[in-house]
Amino acid sequence: MIGPDVAEIAEKLGAAADSATAIPQLAAETGLDVDAAYAVQAALVQRRLDRGERLVGLKMGLTSRAKMAQVGVDEVIWGRLTDVMRVPDGGTVDTGDFIHPRVEPEVAFLLDRLPGPGEPVGAFTRAVRAVAPAIELIDSRYANFTFSLPDVVADNTSAAAFAIGPWSPVPDGLDNLGVLLEIDGRVAQVGSTAAILGDPRRALDEGLRLAGRYGVRLRKGWVFLAGAATAAVPLRPGAHVRAVVEKLGTASLKALP
Numbered sequence: 520m521i522g523p524d525v526a527e528i529a530e531k532l533g534a535a536a537d538s539a540t541a542i543p544q545l546a547a548e549t550g551l552d553v554d555a556a557y558a559v560q561a562a563l564v565q566r567r568l569d570r571g572e573r574l575v576g577l578k579m580g581l582t583s584r585a586k587m588a589q590v591g592v593d594e595v596i597w598g599r600l601t602d603v604m605r606v607p608d609g610g611t612v613d614t615g616d617f618i619h620p621r622v623e624p625e626v627a628f629l630l631d632r633l634p635g636p637g638e639p640v641g642a643f644t645r646a647v648r649a650v651a652p653a654i655e656l657i658d659s660r661y662a663n664f665t666f667s668l669p670d671v672v673a674d675n676t677s678a679a680a681f682a683i684g685p686w687s688p689v690p691d692g693l694d695n696l697g698v699l700l701e702i703d704g705r706v707a708q709v710g711s712t713a714a715i716l717g718d719p720r721r722a723l724d725e726g727l728r729l730a731g732r733y734g735v736r737l738r739k740g741w742v743f744l745a746g747a748a749t750a751a752v753p754l755r756p757g758a759h760v761r762a763v764v765e766k767l768g769t770a771s772l773k774a775l776p
């Protein structure tokens with residue numbers, strides 16, 4: 520049996536992102552399973568590295584029920600972040616660069632020394648130097664923002680852009696902080712960090728475990744997005760977006776009119 524053509528699928532997804540043009544889902548047709556989908560994701564991100572982008576971190580996806588319900592996939596997934604995806608806090612994005620962008624509130628970790636393979640994860644406080652409120656801009660490359668599990672994994676878990684607010688030292692509790700997503704000063708989503716696997720710190724354990732399975736090691740200095748606490752909201756031209764996390768503060772971005 521001939522397996523799915525990883526390079527060809529990665530090229531299709533990369534071209535869809537570059538041209539901001541949606542494509543049909545491709546996992547069912549190509550027989551792509553989750554392991555092959557992570558191979559596509561690696562090739563898709565390698566395509567970015569080949570043109571000079573740098574890996575700067577990792578993101579978790581579908582770590583909350585609200586997100587799983589919104590997209591109809593109920594498995595925790597992870598993707599890769601590059602420097603070009605990072606928008607300065609308060610910075611501007613052009614919705615025209617994306618297909619159907621959505622924004623969601625996140626908690627970001629700044630990674631410190633991490634356990635090597637086989638070592639126990641150890642204290643979260645040792646592995647994480649700082650935490651921050653963040654906004655993730657996701658943009659599925661599939662038509663109608665609809666996908667299966669292998670499809671979204673291959674598409675680098677819809678990663679497109681992210682903004683990180685001010686870093687602060689890790690507070691005592693991270694497990695029940697209020698989360699708000701505001702669009703143009705109006706509350707669009709309300710949640711709690713408890714929605715993220717019960718405690719966003721668990722997202723790091725999951726990230727280490729899942730990325731480790733595919734031979735990816737998290738690095739000191741990397742950013743780690745724990746996954747959205749609420750459903751994502753479409754980003755319209757001209758919108759001002761703020762994510763507010765209790766005790767951590769605010770991250771913001773705007774869309775060009």
Ligand code: OOG
Nearest residue numbers: 580581586676677746747
């Ligand atoms: C998949 C990515 C999910 C999150 O925070 O849950 C994600 C998607 O919803 O398109 O980034």
Ligand code: MG
Nearest residue numbers: 623655746747
């Ligand atoms: Mg996200």
